[in-house]
Amino acid sequence: MAAIELRRVSRRHGAGRPALDAVDLAIADGERLAVLGPSGSGKTTLLRLIAGLDRPTEGGVWFDGACIDGVPPHRRDVGMVFQEPALHPFLDVAGNLEFGLRARGVARAERRRRTGEVAAMLGLDGLLTRRPYTLSGGERQRVALGRAVVRRPAILLLDEPFSSLDLPLRAGLRRELIDLHDRLGMTLVHVTHDQAEALALGRRIAVLDRGRLVQTGTPRDVYDRPASAFVAGFVGSPPMNLIPCEIEVDAASGDARAVVASHQPVRLPEALARSIGLNRGERRNASWGIRPEHVQIKGLDEEPPGESGRVWFDAVVRRVEYQGEAVLVTLDLAGTAVVARLAESARVDEGGKMRLVFDLAKSSWFPA
């Protein structure tokens, strides 16, 4: 059993912005959580506090309902893997895998059994007599992972373990890690600045921004309903388009409208204005968020979309990037770059004037 709870946890290093700022986060026993955030957002700090390598300046960390702030790292039943694996250079792979068990006085036969099991799970059987310096980066990370799980910790903490590896290798290791988690069922907390990795790996994602926890949710929640413009702009590749606009609610009729630069105001659903806290007669600067795959483009000679729920703007095509299965088209909408992801068969010319079509039901709105 290992449920983890951070209760109003802050970690300060002197004056200035805290590395972690009043974070409340509950991680269920056996959960696979990805912690996502840019460099400096507090990800490593969060892991170090769970591992006991650092202590909160405010708040506390709880395991299974008990505060563990006084408990040293080696008594926390936690395994950790870092970005650069620190393997023992003079031990072979088997020796590295066994090291922790040996230190804990596990008998030789049992050590052999457990390392054999982990080696088989991670495809290390053929490498057991090799020294670390003869291994590739991916193999070394697999050994580090094996070493962390061989004593079956209740909690496994991973700090960007794949970030120095190339993309195909990363994708492969990610799948191995998910298999490993399915088989062993420990509580897994995986830290990354790579949004694709977080979406693929986490059953749930926690997003950090400058030490604050800004959203937790399933990958789908975080992608479809980002809690802020920061999350919208950080998750997705390319990320969500954020178009500056002004939202106003008519004092008399209560009708809501969005104004994008000099374009005709666009009628918005009434519920929307309420959802961003606008009352009658009020107006506010906002960002209109729409994912590249939800942007359509049409020729100026085509009929403007008549259906309700769709709005259009004239824009100029600035760049067309061929991506194999899709084309990314960047358009200029009154000075804002808007990216559309279109089917590979789309024919669009740079410099051409087109009509951008947005689906209001697929749009997000963020107060500026």
Ligand SMILES: Nc1ncnc2c1ncn2[C@@H]1O[C@H](COP(=O)(O)OP(=O)(O)OP(=O)(O)O)[C@@H](O)[C@H]1O
């Ligand atoms: N020992 C320390 N002394 C002073 N400041 C620190 C210390 N450790 C971390 N910080 C600061 O706390 C903030 C969060 O750091 P942290 O390493 O947790 O971020 P991170 O999200 O893991 O970043 P990265 O992805 O770059 O590793 C940063 O601004 C960092 O400079």
